[in-house]
Amino acid sequence: MSLQGKRIILGVSGSIAAYKSAHLTRLLVKEGAEVQIIMSTSALDFITPLTLSTLSKRPVYHQFQKDETGEWNNHVELGLWADLFLVAPMSANTLGKFANGICDNLLTATYLSARCPVMLAPAMDLDMYQHPSVRKNLETVQSFGNHLLDAESGELASGLSGKGRMMEPEHIVEQVKRFFTSKLDFQGKKVLITLGPTQEAIDPVRYISNHSSGKMGMALAEQLKEQGAEVYVVAGPIHISVDKSKFHWLDVMSAQEMFDASAEIHPKMDVVIFAAAVADYGPAEVAPEKIKKSEDTMQIRLKKNIDIALTLGNQKHPNQLHVGFALETENESAHAKAKLAKKNFDMIVLNSMKEKGAGFRGDTNKVHIFTKNGKQVESSLMQKSEIASMILDEIKKMSSWTEA
The missing domain is CATH 3.40.50.10300 (CoaB-like)
Incomplete structure (x- = not known):
C-alpha cells in the first residue's frame, strides 16, 4: 500500500537529526503523500527550508507571517488540512512544549490546532533521553493519544553510543504506512x-x-x-x-x-x-x-x-x-x-x-x-x-x- 493522496504535516525541530528529514521527505513523497513541512526556528540552524521545499515541492513554513505583506500562515487551517501530523525529529525542547501546551512558534501552534493523529519521533543524546523530565514528558504526550516512534540505539552525535537516535526514515515510513492500513481486526477481543x-x-x-x-x-x-x-x-x-x-x-x-x-x-x-x-x-x-x-x-x-x-x-x-x-x-x-x-x-x-x-x-x-x-x-x-x-x-x- 502506498500513501497516495495522504496529507502529512512533517514537523522538523532543532536537532542534529534534522538532516534526516530531507531523506524522510523524499521517501514520503515517493510513496505518494502530500508533505507540508513546518520547521521550528531552531531547526533552521540544521537544515535549510530551500532543501526541504525542493524535496516536498511545497513552500516550507517556519513563522506566522508569510512575507512583508503581513499575510499569515494559518495554523488552524494547517492543523485541519492534515491526515497525519508527524514530528521527526522531535527535540527535547519541542517535546516539553507539546507536553505542557506551550505555544510560542508556528510548529507548536499547529500541533495544538491539529485534529488528526500525531506521531512523534524523538531524537536527542543518550543522557538527555533518559532524564526523568524527558521520560515524564514522553509519558505525558502518549497519554494525550499521540503515537511515539521510539528512538533507536546506535552511535550518537556526541560520540556516545546508546538509545536516542531518531528512528530511521525507512522505519518511520513503514510505521506511517502501517498506521493508514491498520484495521480493527481485534475489535471486541x-x-x-x-x-x-x-x-x-x-x-x-x-x-x-x-x-x-x-x-x-x-x-x-x-x-x-x-x-x-x-x-x-x-x-x-x-x-x-x-x-x-x-x-x-x-x-x-x-x-x-x-x-x-x-x-x-x-x-x-x-x-x-x-x-x-x-x-x-x-x-x-x-x-x-x-x-x-x-x-x-x-x-x-x-x-x-x-x-x-x-x-x-x-x-x-x-x-x-x-x-x-x-x-x-x-x-x-x-x-x-x-x-x-x-x-x-x-x-x-x-x-x-x-x-x-x-x-x-x-x-x-x-x-x-x-x-x-x-x-x-x-x-x-x-x-x-x-x-x-x-x-x-x-x-x-x-x-x-x-x-x-
Whole structure:
C-alpha cells in the first residue's frame, strides 16, 4: 500500500537529526503523500527550508507571517488540512512544549490546532533521553493519544553510543504506512500478554532473574490496542516507559505471582500471549534476613517454579489461541517445536541468542514462527514493532473470527 493522496504535516525541530528529514521527505513523497513541512526556528540552524521545499515541492513554513505583506500562515487551517501530523525529529525542547501546551512558534501552534493523529519521533543524546523530565514528558504526550516512534540505539552525535537516535526514515515510513492500513481486526477481543522477567527472592535484597526488558511484549500490547483489542498485561519488573492507563495492567514480581494473576484472567481471554521470560527455578527457601558473607562458597537449593504456559495450556478452551515464546542457544528449532506441542500452543515464536541484534534488551529482533498446523515463517532482523506486526498477522490467519 502506498500513501497516495495522504496529507502529512512533517514537523522538523532543532536537532542534529534534522538532516534526516530531507531523506524522510523524499521517501514520503515517493510513496505518494502530500508533505507540508513546518520547521521550528531552531531547526533552521540544521537544515535549510530551500532543501526541504525542493524535496516536498511545497513552500516550507517556519513563522506566522508569510512575507512583508503581513499575510499569515494559518495554523488552524494547517492543523485541519492534515491526515497525519508527524514530528521527526522531535527535540527535547519541542517535546516539553507539546507536553505542557506551550505555544510560542508556528510548529507548536499547529500541533495544538491539529485534529488528526500525531506521531512523534524523538531524537536527542543518550543522557538527555533518559532524564526523568524527558521520560515524564514522553509519558505525558502518549497519554494525550499521540503515537511515539521510539528512538533507536546506535552511535550518537556526541560520540556516545546508546538509545536516542531518531528512528530511521525507512522505519518511520513503514510505521506511517502501517498506521493508514491498520484495521480493527481485534475489535471486541480480549488478549492477555505476560511480559518482562520474573524475580525470585533469595533474601530481602537479592534475587534470581534474567535480562528480559519486556520490549517485545510491549510492542505487541501497543499494536493490539491500536487494532481494537482489550489488552490485559501481567508484567514482571520492567524499566521502560509505558502508559499503563491504556491497558488492564498488573505488576508482579515472582513466577507464582505471575501465574496467580494470569490464571484469574485466563478463562475469559480470546488470545493469550506468553511473552514473559519466567524463571524456571527459584530458591527453595527465602532467607528472612540478608545473607551475610562468610564462606568462600555458598550453595542455594532451588525448586522448580510453576510452568505458567503449560498449566494454562492444559486449561485452554477450544476457542482460545495460545502463543508462546522460546529463547534458545542450541537445537533451536527442535526445542521450539517440542514446546509448541508440550504446552498446547497454537503458535510459538523462536528467538536465537546466536543471532546478532536479536534477543533480550535490544530494539530489534529476528524470529522463526512455528504453528501447530506445520506452517513456518522466518523474519529478517527488524524492529520489534515490525516483528509484533508480523506475529499479529499470523495470529489473525489462525483465528476463527477473521476467516470470513
